[in-house]
Amino acid sequence: MKNIYEVRASNKIKSFVVVVFFFLFVSITVWVLSQAIGLYMGYEPGGLGYVGLALIISGISSFISYWYSDKIVLSISGARVANSYEDRLFTSVVDNLSIGAGISKPKLYVIEDSAPNAFATGRDPKHAVVCVTTGLLQKMNRSELEGVIAHELTHIINFDIRLMSVVSVMVGLVALLGDWFFRVRFFGGGRSRDREDNQLGTIMMVLGIIFAIVSPIIATLIQLAISRRREFMADAGGVTLTRHPQGLISALKKISADHEPLEAANKATAHLYIANPFKDKVGGTVGWFSKLFNTHPLIEERIKTLQKMA
Amino acid sequence: MNFTIILIILLVSILLWVVSTYNFFVSTKARIKASIQEIGNQLKRQADLIPNLESSTKGYLKHEKGIFEMLTMARKQIAGAIKSGDLAQMTAASTTLSDVLPRLSIAVEDNPELKADTVVAKLMEELRDTSDKVMYARRLLIDLSADYNVKRVSVPSSFVASLFGFSEMKGLETAEVGEHTVVSEAEMKSPKVNL
Numbered sequence: 241m242k243n244i245y246e247v248r249a250s251n252k253i254k255s256f257v258v259v260v261f262f263f264l265f266v267s268i269t270v271w272v273l274s275q276a277i278g279l280y281m282g283y284e285p286g287g288l289g290y291v292g293l294a295l296i297i298s299g300i301s302s303f304i305s306y307w308y309s310d311k312i313v314l315s316i317s318g319a320r321v322a323n324s325y326e327d328r329l330f331t332s333v334v335d336n337l338s339i340g341a342g343i344s345k346p347k348l349y350v351i352e353d354s355a356p357n358a359f360a361t362g363r364d365p366k367h368a369v370v371c372v373t374t375g376l377l378q379k380m381n382r383s384e385l386e387g388v389i390a391h392e393l394t395h396i397i398n399f400d401i402r403l404m405s406v407v408s409v410m411v412g413l414v415a416l417l418g419d420w421f422f423r424v425r426f427f428g429g430g431r432s433r434d435r436e437d438n439q440l441g442t443i444m445m446v447l448g449i450i451f452a453i454v455s456p457i458i459a460t461l462i463q464l465a466i467s468r469r470r471e472f473m474a475d476a477g478g479v480t481l482t483r484h485p486q487g488l489i490s491a492l493k494k495i496s497a498d499h500e501p502l503e504a505a506n507k508a509t510a511h512l513y514i515a516n517p518f519k520d521k522v523g524g525t526v527g528w529f530s531k532l533f534n535t536h537p538l539i540e541e542r543i544k545t546l547q548k549m550a
Numbered sequence: 551m552n553f554t555i556i557l558i559i560l561l562v563s564i565l566l567w568v569v570s571t572y573n574f575f576v577s578t579k580a581r582i583k584a585s586i587q588e589i590g591n592q593l594k595r596q597a598d599l600i601p602n603l604e605s606s607t608k609g610y611l612k613h614e615k616g617i618f619e620m621l622t623m624a625r626k627q628i629a630g631a632i633k634s635g636d637l638a639q640m641t642a643a644s645t646t647l648s649d650v651l652p653r654l655s656i657a658v659e660d661n662p663e664l665k666a667d668t669v670v671a672k673l674m675e676e677l678r679d680t681s682d683k684v685m686y687a688r689r690l691l692i693d694l695s696a697d698y699n700v701k702r703v704s705v706p707s708s709f710v711a712s713l714f715g716f717s718e719m720k721g722l723e724t725a726e727v728g729e730h731t732v733v734s735e736a737e738m739k740s741p742k743v744n745l
Contacts, residue, residue, distance in 0.1 A: 332679050339588065340686030342581065342694065382678075481689075 247549060248480060251473045258469050259403070262462045266410045269455040273417040276448025277424055279441055291413075294420065298412030306405035310347070310362045310369040319349035319371050330377055333385050334370060334393075340481050341393050346370045355502040356380065356495050359513045360392035361401055368396040373502065379494055387478060387488030388514055394477030400470045407463050414459045418452035425449075461532055468537045475542055476549070485546045492546075496539040515539060571701075571710040578698045582719055585691040592684045599680060607673045620650045688722055695721030 274291045304312075324331045327350055338345045346360070346368035356376040362368035370392050380388065395401065479485045495515045502517035516536045627643035698719050702711040710716075724730075 336679070336682045336686045339592070339683060340689045340693075342585065342690045480693075483689075 245480075247476045247545075248473075251469070251476055255466070255469045255473055258462065258466050259407075262407065262410070262459075262466060265455075265462060266414060266459065269414050269451050269459070270417060272444070272447050272451045273414075273421050273455075276444050276451075277417070277421055279444055279448075291417065294413050294416040295409075298409050298416055303405075303409075306363055306402070310367060314349055314369065314371065317351050317371070319351045322348035322350045327377060329382065329385060330372060330389075333382065333389050337386065337389050337393055337481060341390075341397060343368075343393070343397060346393070346396060350374060350377070353502055354378075355500040355517070356498055357502050357513050357515060357517055358388050358392055360395045362396065363402060363405075364399065365396050370396075375498070375500075376495075379498070380491055383482075383484055383487035384491035384494065386482050387484065387491045390478035390481040391474045391488060391514055392478075393481065394474040395470070398470065398473060398477065400474070403470070404463075404467065407466055411456070411459045411463050415456040418456050421448055421452040464533060464535060467535045471536050472542070472545060475546060479546065479549055485549045489543050489546050492539050492543055568710055571707045572714060574701060574707075575698065575711060575714070575716045578694055578701075579716075579719070582691060582694045582698065582721075585687065585694055589684065589687040589691060592680075592687045596680045596684060599676070603673055603676055607669055610669050617650075617653065620653070624650050692722050695719040 270291055322330055327348070330350070331348060334348055335345060343365045346362070346365075347370075349369060349371040351371060351373045353373040354375040355373060356379045358370070358372040358376055360368060360370050370389065372388070376385070376388065475488065478488060482488070492515065502513070513536075516534065624643065624647040627646055628640070631639035631643040699721075701707045702716055702718065
């Protein structure tokens, strides 16, 4: 039995470790691949020019989606602005919890969809957006809705949207470099054949091939692990705000009992939601391997962790 | 040469840490002050809101209560008249009843299911919302002062706190001992609701 503060502290440490491990892994991969590309192209100073280029390409797309995250996501999912007449419960719950969290009130949107779900986005607490579906508002009572909203507000307070944007830039960087490595191997080679006699050069080549194949997958897996870790953190933080784990537990139960997939969600926005919007297509039998590819921890696991706090 | 560079980097990072810790204490102090004001703000909202809600709900209930009172009165009159067996009294009673009935039917037509329950439910919802707001405002004060006080006493930030003499924040002032820290025999039983 751990109290909320211990859970929060251990979550913070675990999340920190995963993030540090991720950046370490990305740095090593980038170094190996740029060395290997450099060897092929006969480009002496470590091929850092390629890394810069890859970083810029990967960065631009993610930066746009990060800076305009609120607008892009909202236009994709077709949300409307919430108002205090139609969505009285929603607006008053968010008002109250923002008072408790000591943040300015986020912008509120509603998606007309009967599948119960919610997400938060925006680059910092001042540009934050909380969006819920009409299904969530209809199916939840007040304390369940408070649990869900507190979870989303914790994502905002923890700057999770910023973290996940940085992480996706890095994953894009690794994927681009791996791709380029194969391109120069087939098309750009020949200029520096003499280097391959060198034993170190051969080792770099082999390492380069291995990293180019494996690292995009590993980077994605770590990205998903970070995403799941942040979900646990948001659960714990939400409970610190409401001091009512039962509300979130019963909300998660209701959400998992509902098997309707959310039409407005797509793969790019899936990690933002409170629960996986596609619902789990594979059963528990596939085990840990399928868990590796989930943006969210299994709902049963989240409930178990929450019950320990209760 | 190398050693001095390392020393300088070390000193600068320690200095930066001291500055950021100092800033944590002063900014949290300011936020605690603001959170106290927020409690006042919410209490004021509550004080303005509740009497108004109360009177408007009462007004609505009175409207419905009036009809029921009239009906009861007419019914009593009739029962009394029947008991007495006096024809004049019976006639008077039935006139009262026939006076009330059209008014009642108008009221029922206006509100197919007499709306008192939704009005009262709305009042309850508002009451819960406003007391939630005050509760969350207090929660912020409690959380901020807890963060502040934990940082103040835990190593290594406690050195900065004692260096600049940051005193403990009271948070929500609550008596440390008293009835709320003791559970009495009566409170051990599960409560019964009597309506």
